[in-house]
């Protein structure tokens with residue numbers, strides 16, 4: 291029991307929360323003021339305990355990275371190609387995102403898996419591409435509503451974590467985001483107990499594969515996180531931050547979620 295308590299204290303100290311905003315296909319140059327407002331707020335007490343990241347559309351990554359300057363707000367991409375360059379019209383590589391000033395990239399978001407037929411193997415290759423360019427990969431996993439109703443959520447998420455994360459993951463180059471598909475953009479949220487159940491499973495899979503390093507890897511929750519439910523969701527066991535969609539488009543809402551980190 292004493293060991294267990296010590297371990298929990300140590301891991302709590304190691305895992306600094308990350309609150310990340312995924313702007314999806316939203317945002318024009320005129321929206322950069324929201325990112326600047328978040329960057330300014332980063333200079334206060336928030337940045338002392340929480341890492342903040344905004345992933346704008348690819349068209350705004352360079353502008354956003356320039357705008358945040360030396361503040362503590364990081365800028366990321368929402369997807370990357372598996373290759374660094376080549377004949378892939380319309381795609382963006384991890385190398386290009388890094389060149390534009392990004393330090394992280396989301397891979398395997400359920401909208402990419404659904405809209406672009408991305409398999410676990412492709413997501414894994416994208417995470418490797420991210421690492422080759424020095425980016426941290428935020429690997430997304432999550433079950434559908436039908437899978438949840440059938441009681442398959444743990445099997446589905448465990449399988450995705452195993453198959454989507456490459457060998458060589460570390461607490462620095464990998465973040466996992468659990469985003470139940472049925473909670474994205476719907477206003478439906480799992481209970482903190484339901485979130486803790488899945489995050490504990492993800493933690494166990496990471497520790498089994500990566501040993502002690504798995505204890506230090508961050509696992510974010512995403513899906514209808516708002517200022518009024520953030521404290522409860524972020525307080526659940528093994529939740530190390532949030533991946534926020536709609537509520538990240540407004541600096542005030544995003545910052546309220548960041549401040550709700552325990």
Ligand SMILES: O=C(CO)COP(=O)(O)O
Pocket residue numbers: 312399469473474475476477512513514515533534535536537
């Ligand atoms: O998909 C999400 C973040 O990647 C979650 O989106 P919402 O916060 O809008 O539900």
